[in-house]
Amino acid sequence: MTKPIPPLDLSWLLIESPGSTTHVGAMLLFQKPPGRDSLVREVVDKYRACSPAPPFNYVPELLTRGGPHFREVDSWDPHYHVEHLALPDGACYDDLLRLVADLHEAQLDRSRPLFRCWVIDGLPDRMFAIYTKTHHCIIDGESGLKRLYDGLNLSDEPTIPTPAFALDVPPPAPHPPTPLAGRITDAIRGAITQVGALNQVSVGALRKVFGGLFRSHLEGSLPFAAHHAPTNEPLQIGRSFATLSLPLDEMHDVGRHFGATLNDVAVSIVDAGLHSYLRETGRAFGHPFIAMCPVSLRGGNDTAIGTRVSALFVRLGEPDAAMPDRIGQITTSVAAAKKELSAMSTEAAMTYAVGLVALAGLGSSTHLDRVTHPACNLVISNVAGAKEIRYLNGARLLGIYPVSALAASIGLNATLASYHDSMDFGFVGNAAAIGDMSRLAHCTQQAYEELKKSAQSVSTNPPSMR
Numbered sequence: 023m024t025k026p027i028p029p030l031d032l033s034w035l036l037i038e039s040p041g042s043t044t045h046v047g048a049m050l051l052f053q054k055p056p057g058r059d060s061l062v063r064e065v066v067d068k069y070r071a072c073s074p075a076p077p078f079n080y081v082p083e084l085l086t087r088g089g090p091h092f093r094e095v096d097s098w099d100p101h102y103h104v105e106h107l108a109l110p111d112g113a114c115y116d117d118l119l120r121l122v123a124d125l126h127e128a129q130l131d132r133s134r135p136l137f138r139c140w141v142i143d144g145l146p147d148r149m150f151a152i153y154t155k156t157h158h159c160i161i162d163g164e165s166g167l168k169r170l171y172d173g174l175n176l177s178d179e180p181t182i183p184t185p186a187f188a189l190d191v192p193p194p195a196p197h198p199p200t201p202l203a204g205r206i207t208d209a210i211r212g213a214i215t216q217v218g219a220l221n222q223v224s225v226g227a228l229r230k231v232f233g234g235l236f237r238s239h240l241e242g243s244l245p246f247a248a249h250h251a252p253t254n255e256p257l258q259i260g261r262s263f264a265t266l267s268l269p270l271d272e273m274h275d276v277g278r279h280f281g282a283t284l285n286d287v288a289v290s291i292v293d294a295g296l297h298s299y300l301r302e303t304g305r306a307f308g309h310p311f312i313a314m315c316p317v318s319l320r321g322g323n324d325t326a327i328g329t330r331v332s333a334l335f336v337r338l339g340e341p342d343a344a345m346p347d348r349i350g351q352i353t354t355s356v357a358a359a360k361k362e363l364s365a366m367s368t369e370a371a372m373t374y375a376v377g378l379v380a381l382a383g384l385g386s387s388t389h390l391d392r393v394t395h396p397a398c399n400l401v402i403s404n405v406a407g408a409k410e411i412r413y414l415n416g417a418r419l420l421g422i423y424p425v426s427a428l429a430a431s432i433g434l435n436a437t438l439a440s441y442h443d444s445m446d447f448g449f450v451g452n453a454a455a456i457g458d459m460s461r462l463a464h465c466t467q468q469a470y471e472e473l474k475k476s477a478q479s480v481s482t483n484p485p486s487m488r
Contacts, residue, residue, distance in 0.1 A: 027082065027090040031159040035082055035090075035132075037429055041257040043129050045136075046163060047155030047425040048170060049122050049265070049448065052417040054148040058180070061415050062143045062150050063106075065182055069139065070100035072188035077160035078137050092160075098135055103187075109144035116460065118145055122153050123263040123459075126425050126450065130157050137187050150417070154186070158427055163316065163405040167422070167439055174412035174419060182415045242362035245335040248312035251399045252305045252455050253296075253434040260453035264463040265423040267444045268470055276470075279477035280346065282353045285404045288445065289313065289356070290349040291473060292402055292436045293338040295466030302461070311338045314398040314432070315356075317363060332366075334359040335398055345473040400434040401426070407440035423448040436466075 027035070034044040054061055073079075080092035109117055121142065130136050136157035143150045156166060169186035248254075270284075277287040293311060300307050315334045337355045339348030405424065412419040423446050424437035433452030438445055447466070451459050 023094045024083075024088075024091045025080070025094075027084075027092060027159065032084075032090055034158040035084065038129065040129060041259050042429040042431075043127070044158045044427045044429050045126075045130050045155045046158050046161070046166060046427050047126060047153060048167065049118075049423045049425055050152045050154075050170065050414075051420045051423070052150050052152070052414060053420050054150060054417050055178070056148075058416060061180075061417060062141060065152075065415055066104060066106045066141050068182040069104045069141070069185050072185055074098055074103070074135050074137070074187050075190050077191075078156070078187040079135050080160055081135065082132055082159065095135065103135065103138055105138070105140045107140055107142045109142065111144070113144055114146060118142065118151055119263050119265065119460070122151075122425060123261045123450075123453070125153055126155060126263065127259050127261050130155070136160055139185070139187065149420070152414075153425065155425065156187075163403060163424065163426070163437065167405050167407065167424070170422065171408045171412060174414050176410055176412065178413045178416050178418065180416040243333075243335045243359040244312055244337055245314075245333075245397055246395045247335070247337075248396050248399045249307075249309040250396060251307050251309075251311065252300060253311075253399050253452070254396045254431050255433055255452060255455040257428055257431060257433055257452050258454040261428070262449075262451045262453040262456055262459035263425060264449045264459035265421070266447040266449070266463040266467055267421055268447070268467070270440055270443050270445050272474070273445055273470075276474050276477045277349075280349045280353070282349050283356075284445075285315075286349060286353045286356060287470075287473065288404060288438055288447075289315070289336070289402050290339065290345070290352050291466050291469040292400075292447075293352065294345060294348055294469035294472070295462060296400065296434070297341055298465040298469065299456075299462045302465070303458075306341070308341055310340055310351075311399040312336065313338055313400050313402045315359075316401070316403045332363060334363055344476075345469065346476045349473065396431055398432060400436065401432055403435070403437040405437065405439045407446075409440075409442065411442050421446045426450055428452060 038044045076094065077092070079094050079096070079098070081095050082090070083093055084090045107121070109121070125140055130138065136159070137155065139152065139154040141150070141152050145151060154170070161169075166186075169189055172189055173183055173186040175181060175183055273287050274284055277284055280286075282290075293313070296311065297307060313336050315336055317332050317334060334356070336352070336359050339351045343351060403424070403426065407422070419441070421444065422439060422441050424439055425448050426435040426437045428435055428450060433455050435450045436447060437450075438447045440446070447463070449459050449463055449466075451462070456462060
């Protein structure tokens with residue numbers, strides 16, 4: 023069975039190279055209960071006994087007469103796709119982070135199903151981890167994380183649910199056969215919709231281009247308006263990885279003090295943390311960063327295979343802004359970009375994403391991005407999480423840390439997801455430019471503490487009423 027590859031999913035395949043990989047993943051951290059020495063081995067055996075379900079059994083075929091398509095395959099190598107590793111005695115959490123960074127580096131083999139999973143034992147404090155990666159062409163962050171949660175238990179019973187890669191997707195509702203005249207009408211309507219989408223996108227893009235030529239102060243979404251930053255150094259194969267967990271309810275409270283959302287808080291502290299890190303390493307950046315913030319286009323019950331996202335390109339805070347000013351600047355920028363994207367139809371928003379990914383990939387592959395403006399300086403993504411505590415074979419899930427893609431000369435990705443009472447950040451960087459990712463995570467935490475202190479000051483000393 024074959025399936026045509028949609029344009030956005032195809033773009034993730036076309037822009038990929040050894041140094042610019044487009045797979046996404048996550049690291050799940052578990053706490054083993056006492057007296058369960060065989061727990062991890064049982065998980066590995068169960069996972070290897072399950073067969074991949076669509077889209078995890080897809081193999082891409084690009085150069086075919088019928089056009090690029092996915093082909094479903096029945097055979098797979100369970101020992102390749104589900105590996106069992108153990109850290110040596112005395113290993114620490116940083117050793118796990120370095121291992122995950124190494125595993126995240128390599129491209130997925132396109133002659134096999136586009137996912138891999140490592141179950142990693144030997145962590146301190148009776149912990150173990152699962153690191154999994156999947157090509158972006160078959161899954162996006164939101165649907166991927168939902169699958170990972172669906173592959174876990176809501177109770178601490180020693181049972182192992184079907185893993186994410188073997189879960190069935192509900193089939194689409196059947197449609198009655200369409201007469202020939204109806205099919206022709208639908209084709210014409212679809213073509214008109216695509217032309218309208220292109221028109222919406224191109225008019226907005228031209229307005230931004232001319233505004234930039236005449237040095238107007240641009241608002242809204244700002245792709246290809248960023249200055250070159252250390253995060254835009256040419257991507258090498260090496261990756262660095264770090265994690266951070268912050269209290270979820272407290273982050274909400276901090277945001278409310280500034281009239282900001284949880285996402286505004288996250289973006290603000292990553293922005294401030296990155297400026298601080300670059301100053302510490304002697305590479306201070308004298309401009310506001312521009313961050314790409316992916317936006318899910320999925321409805322509440324949308325389980326469609328593939329990626330359904332668009333993106334905002336948000337101007338962040340001034341380099342030396344105090345935290346209260348920074349979050350105000352970012353809240354204003356995010357609101358303007360959201361307003362612009364919300365004016366687009368879903369088709370236009372998808373077309374916008376396809377065009378931007380293609381342009382960014384072209385700039386990177388031809389090295390034009392070294393002399394022109396990069397698409398952005400970094401990616402900051404917030405994907406939906408889960409409130410309930412999850413378990414696997416009786417082991418409690420402690421945290422789930424996204425491990426996302428680096429592509430098109432964008433050398434830093436900070437993706438976050440809420441779980442239970444915390445917000446879990448996963449930082450992935452181009453190791454050639456950001457070698458000490460744990461230091462960047464620490465700078466982000468310091469920025470949060472500063473923002474929290476400012477919020478407490480606002481609460482203690484409210485503005486005087488006139």
